[in-house]
Amino acid sequence: MTKKFRICFENYESSPGHEEIVHSKEIIMNGLIERPVDVFNFGLSHGDQIKLLHDCLDAFLKEQIALIDSEPQYCPKCKDIKLRRNGKRVSDYHDVFTDHKLEICRMRCPDCKYESGSTIQGSVILKVISKELWYCFLSDKTAEFTTMTKKFRICFESYESNPGHEEIVHSKEIIMNGLIEKPVDVFNFGLSHGDQIKLVHDCLDAFLKEQIALIYSEPQYCPKCTDIKLSRNGKRVSDYHDVFTDHKLEICRMRCPDCKFGHGSKTTFFAEHCSYKSVHWI
Ligand SMILES: [Zn+2]
Numbered sequence: 001m002t003k004k005f006r007i008c009f010e011n012y013e014s015s016p017g018h019e020e021i022v023h024s025k026e027i028i029m030n031g032l033i034e035r036p037v038d039v040f041n042f043g044l045s046h047g048d049q050i051k052l053l054h055d056c057l058d059a060f061l062k063e064q065i066a067l068i069d070s071e072p073q074y075c076p077k078c079k080d081i082k083l084r085r086n087g088k089r090v091s092d093y094h095d096v097f098t099d100h101k102l103e104i105c106r107m108r109c110p111d112c113k114y115e116s117g118s119t120i121q122g123s124v125i126l127k128v129i130s131k132e133l134w135y136c137f138l139s140d141k142t143a144e145f146t147t148m149t150k151k152f153r154i155c156f157e158s159y160e161s162n163p164g165h166e167e168i169v170h171s172k173e174i175i176m177n178g179l180i181e182k183p184v185d186v187f188n189f190g191l192s193h194g195d196q197i198k199l200v201h202d203c204l205d206a207f208l209k210e211q212i213a214l215i216y217s218e219p220q221y222c223p224k225c226t227d228i229k230l231s232r233n234g235k236r237v238s239d240y241h242d243v244f245t246d247h248k249l250e251i252c253r254m255r256c257p258d259c260k261f262g263h264g265s266k267t268t269f270f271a272e273h274c275s276y277k278s279v280h281w282i
């Protein structure tokens with residue numbers, strides 16, 4: 001069996017007293033969990049971290065935009081006339097670390113030909129969330145009361161799989177969980193800078209823990225007394241600094257019961273398991 005992880009974006013609805021409905025589950029990232037041998041296979045690369053953030057944010061933005069398109073919009077000039085879809089437009093959206101292409105519906109009044117969101121340039125939010133559109137959101141006509149709350153969650157799953165065998169999910173951790181709200185201004189469109197960093201931090205943290213667990217899942221032998229297994233001798237918390245995030249990693253100290261040879265202190269852990277010294281390790 002091969003140890004793997006996947007990070008998923010789930011779009012679901014829930015309400016107290018109702019069964020949860022999962023609308024979609026998208027695999028954002030999927031890969032092997034390998035025993036770390038050097039700094040190059042420990043953790044996730046800078047490129048993977050940016051891709052992770054991009055794809056999570058992309059999935060979140062698409063859900064927020066779908067909320068705009070899911071409710072009827074009325075012409076601000078001809079009060080009772082519903083706007084109709086009039087094709088789509090791809091718009092650029094630039095965030096702190098990532099760039100996105102967002103597909104926005106063009107809406108047009110069949111009577112007076114009024115168009116909303118049709119001239120999107122630069123910041124998508126200024127056009128999509130135009131003043132007129134916002135007033136439409138506030139009008140009673142669009143207020144369809146629903147008891148279910150639209151939510152998203154980003155999960156980290158560790159699992160084992162092999163061709164011909166059933167997949168075994170070992171753990172599922174919710175990395176981030178929140179509401180999907182209709183965007184009304186730039187402050188609730190997308191994820192905040194802080195949330196983005198937290199997302200990368202918590203995904204990477206979960207991944208690093210799985211990699212470290214792989215080191216201790218196999219017996220380690222004393223390099224001096226050849227056949228003697230090292231035994232655990234407490235834990236040590238070690239700092240790990242990555243590009244965007246800092247982590248506290250719990251490392252087992254291992255000791256030979258015979259000769260008392262010990263490794264697993266912060267310097268020897270590195271020497272034993274990572275053949276390349278780097279400023280990443282303290
Ligand atoms: Zn009109």
Ligand SMILES: [Zn+2]
Nearest residue numbers: 222225256259
């Ligand atoms: Zn020994």
